[in-house]
Amino acid sequence: MATLIVPAALPDVSEDVEQLHKAFSGWGTNEDLIITILAHRNATQRKMIREVYSSIHGEDLLKVLDKELTSDFERIVHLFTLDPPERDAYLANEATKKFTSSNWVLIEVACTRSSDDLFAARRAYHARFKKSLEEDVAHHTTGDFRKLLVALVSSYRYEGPEINAHLAKSEAKILHEKISDKAYADDELIRIFSTRSKAQLSATLNHYNNDFGHAITKDLKQDPKDDYLKLLRATVKCLTTPEKYFEKLLRLAINKMGTDENALTRVVATRAEVDLGRIKEEYYRRNTVHLARAIDKDTHGDYEKMLIELVGAENA
Amino acid sequence: MATLIVPAALPDVSEDVEQLHKAFSGWGTNEDLIITILAHRNATQRKMIREVYSSIHGEDLLKVLDKELTSDFERIVHLFTLDPPERDAYLANEATKKFTSSNWVLIEVACTRSSDDLFAARRAYHARFKKSLEEDVAHHTTGDFRKLLVALVSSYRYEGPEINAHLAKSEAKILHEKISDKAYADDELIRIFSTRSKAQLSATLNHYNNDFGHAITKDLKQDPKDDYLKLLRATVKCLTTPEKYFEKLLRLAINKMGTDENALTRVVATRAEVDLGRIKEEYYRRNTVHLARAIDKDTHGDYEKMLIELVGAENA
DSSP, X not given: OOOOOOOSSOOOHHHHHHHHHHHHSSSSOOHHHHHHHHTTOOHHHHHHHHHHHHHHHSSOHHHHHHHHOOHHHHHHHHHHHSOHHHXXXXXXXXXXXXXXXXXXXXXXXXXXXXXXXXXXXHHHHHXXXXXXXXXXXXXXXXXXXXXXXXXXXXXXXXXXXXXXXHHHHHHHHHXXXXXXXXXXXXXXXXXXXXXXXXXXXXXXXXXXXXXHSSOHHHHTTSSTTOHHHHHHHHHHHHHHOHHHHHHHHXXXXXXXXXXXXXXXXXXXXXXXXXXXXXXXXXXXXXHSSOHHHHHHHHOOHHHHHHHHHHHOSSOO | OOOOOOOSSOOOHHHHHHHHHHHHSSSSOOHXXXXXXXXXXXXXXXXXXXXXXXXXXXXXXXXXXXXXXXXXXXXXXXXXXXXXXXXXHHHHHHHTSGGGOXXXXXXHHHHHSOHHHHHHHHHHHHHHXXXXXXXXXXXXXXXXXXHHHHHHHHOOOOOSSOOOHHHHHHHHHHHHHHHHTTOTXXXXXXXXXXXXXXXXXXXXXXXXXXXXXXXXXXHTTSSTTOHHHHHHHHHHHHHHOHHHHHHHHHHHHXXXXXXXXXXXHHHHHHHTTTTHHHHHHHHHHHHSSOHHHHHHHHOOXXXXXXXXHHHOXXXX
C-alpha cells in the first residue's frame, strides 16, 4: 500500500524536465516546483526524467539537485529521486562507511525488500561502486555481526507460499535450544534466519510461540543493551512484520529530542512507493496521532513539505 | 571457447520438433537422429524446441527423452538439453541429496559460472524446487563445509577488471597467516575467497606466490587426504584457472578404472557451450592425447557418439 500519488493526467517527460530546469534558473531555486514534480512521479517516471534531463541539459539531475538544495531537504529529494535499486545500493554503501555506518540499514535492505529487489540492489552496487555489497559488508564488520549480516545481504530467499510444517516445528525447537543456551550467533540459528523463506520463517516462529510460550523477540531480549541481540530482534521484525519495524523506527525518530532526520528521511523515501500506507495505519494505531501530523509538528520548511507530499494527508 | 557446432543453415524449429517426434515413433528409437539435432543446437534453440514440442505434442520433451533413452546416454542428452540455469539448478539440487551428494559439484556451480549465471541458477532453483539453493546447501552440510559452501553459492561477485593492489597485498598476508596457523576455515579466509572478484583474487594469489614463495594451492596441501582442504584447493582452482580444474576432472574421470561417467557427462554437458575448447587444449597439453581420442577409447555406443559430437573432432 503505497502513499505515492501520481496525477491522473501527467505532462510529457520533456515538460517535467523543462519545469525542473526552470526551477533551477535565475535567482534562487523554486523548491515548490521541484516538490510538485518529483514527489508525484513513480520510479519509472523519475528514471525517465533523469535520463531526458541528462540528454537535454548534459548534466545529471541528481548532481544539479545536490548543488541547488541543502541539508535534509536535499537528502530526501536525492534519495527519493534515485531509482529504488540504486537507492538501496547507495544507502547500503553509506552503511558500510566509517562515519555513516549502520547495521540497521543493512538489516532493512536485506530483510524488508523482496528477493528480486535485494538482488537488484546488489547488481546496482556493482555498477555504482565497482565492488560487491557483501564484499563491503564483510570487510567492514567482524565476528558475530559479520556472520549475520553477510548471510542476510547475500540471501535470495524463496518467495512462494509453500510451508513445510514438520520443518517449522523442528526448526522452532532448534531456535529455542540455541536461544536457551545464549548461542545467539550459532550457525544453525543464522542458517534458519538467513536462508528460509519469509512464509516458512513465520510458520517456524508461530510454532516457537505456541510450543514454548513466548514470542521469540521476547526471548531475544535477555540483555536489552546487547547490540547484537538488538540486531537479531530487528532481523526477526524486518522479516516478519516490517510495518511494525518501520512504525517503531518512525516513532523513535520523531520522539527523539531534536528528531532523527536521517531515519525519518530514509523510511519515507524508501517506503512511499511500497508500504507506507500500512506503516501509517500502524503508526496511528500505536500513537493515536496521524503520521502526517507528527511530522508536521517536528519538521519545517521545504523538508516538511516534501515529507508530507510523500506521506499523504491525514487519511491514514 | 565453445565446442558446440550449430549448422549455418538451420531447419525451422517445428521441423526439428517433427524429426524428434519421428525419432521416438514406431519400433525402437532413432538415437542418431536425436544426436544430430540436439547436440547441434544452442541453448536458445533447444529451449524453443522444448517449448514447441510441448505445445504441439502436449508432452515435455525431456520426459519423453527419459522414457525413450537409458543410462549414460539418457543422462547426457537430458543434461545438455536443459536450459543452462535450469541445468545448474538440477545438478546443484542432486548435489545436496543424500545419495548423490557432491560438494565438488556445488563448488563448480558456485565458482566457475559468471555472477549472473550463478544468480540465474539460484532463480531457476526457486522455480523448480520451491526452495532456495542456499537453503538446501545449508541444510545438508555442517561445520566448516557449510561455512564455505553457503558463502560461495550465495556470492554475487563483482566482475569488473578493477584491482586494488594494496588490498591484494594485505589480503595475501592474511591468507598466509591463516594457512600457516592451519586456520583453514577462518572467517577472514572464507570472506576473501567468497566475496572478492575473480580479478582481485588473482592479484591476491599472485602476491601470495611472490611474497611467500609458494602457490597457495601448494600450501593448502599440508594434509592431502583432508576433504575440506581438497575442497578449498578446488575452490581456488575453479575461481582462478577453471580450465585446469576441468582438465584434471576429465583426466581422473577417464583414467579411473571403469571411467567416472558422471563427471565426464557433467563436464561435457556444462562446458560444451562455454569453454570446452580451452579445456581440450589443456587436456592435450597435459596428456599428449586428444580428449576426443581418450573419450573414444573409454566409452561406447550412443553415449560415446553424443560426447564426441559435443566435444568436436581432434582439432584441439
